[in-house]
Amino acid sequence: MSAATGLGLVEVSILDACDRNGAHPRAPHQRTARILNSLDEATGIGPRVAYQVLCDMARPDISHLALIDFNGNYGSSDYGAASARYTEARLTPLGAAALAAERDQLGALPIGLINGNTHVDGPRPPLDPHRLLAAVRAAAIGSNDDMLAELVGLPVFPTGCAVAGDQLAFASGAVTELELAARISPGERGRLVISNLPPDVGSSVVLESIMRFDAFDDRSPRSSRPSRNRRMSMITEVDDESSPAMGTRIVVTLRADADEGEAISDLAAAWGVCRTMSVCLGRPVGRLLRDWIAVQGRTDLEARLALIDAAIADQAGRR
């Protein structure tokens, strides 16, 4: 993991390959296959691995801070990306800044702290970018550990799922089990809308999970799972209305006589709608931030953090 940005070797190499191929923020997108071939020639990192990483660096449901501006189908939790021959990519302004930081042309940026690495089965979770920046600023003026822990809070995933867990244990740097849950809200005409799924969970998984639940209702003479499944049989239809504009949106239509509260509590227990994840910062939050500032220096700190602020605003605009 790079000290300057917190990015991995493959991620930094991809940024470098984009730069070599002229895929700069204001330049036209470049064909992704060309970037990956160049990366392969320069570093030996094969396109199969690199393409997945490149897509993850662009996906708003994986990274709070996008380093790659992608044109085309970068895939989802259900489906892979389109072939690299048919997609294009270039650096975002923050991606270019991260590369400059890696080349010592700019001070360090806390990108790795914000994006985390749980999407590659790492233990370090993504943190709320605004809160993390506030905590870095607070650490720079000598705030105490409790205040820093309070500012950072629990991890926040880019999908927007609800997160519950032991905040004190998390702030102490210990391994913490988080409960991640999609949001279920009442829609119009007796419908329930499931949105903001936990990370790495696709709509297909949730649909399948709900359908399987519903299959074991009381119509089956051998059913041995009475109460929950009797309630789940109150569902008449499940539709996936997800789109890039609307995000994940699974619409569950209930029977007219269904109890909405019971249905919500049953849906909330379906696999995919909720899941757990073990995460770990490795060090207490206060020490982590103070160490980062001590190693990376305070010179131009505010200007560097302003770059991240601009990237967050830019990404919010794209959404």
Added chain:
Amino acid sequence: MWGYGRARESDRDRADGVVLFDGFGDTGCQTSLMEVGPLLETFLFYRCRFVVVGSAARLLLGETVTPADLDIVVATGPDDRRNLVAALRYLHALVFDRHGLRHFGGAMSLPWEWGWSVVTALGDVDLIVRFIDDTTIAEHDADATDVTLASGAIVRCHATRWAA
């Protein structure tokens, strides 16, 4: 040029005037890697709206190419989606997703934003909804040419150099 195998009598009634071919007969198809004709006939039978693009379109328009797969740009209205799903179910298509190949059907969420790939016994099919230049079936249909298949059915073909 194209032979489409034997039509099944049982299919004639269902086909409402359009003959559905079983695709596994004596096709005489010129492509070595896949059976383009029977695939197109199946999509037509299920009233899918599509434009053939890429190398399969170039082949249908008379160029000497060997398509590795069939690329079609599909319409995605509610009826179009239903018809396409029915055609893919008939073909026993397998869908590539993160977990590998899955049978088409059951609880499955499809990426209607961009498109996806399926594997069938007759060959691989790329179903494209939108290209990276934001063109969809409307633009490709406007530039497409009618090609009459041996059965008399007409497909729209746009010989793009690359697809997806």
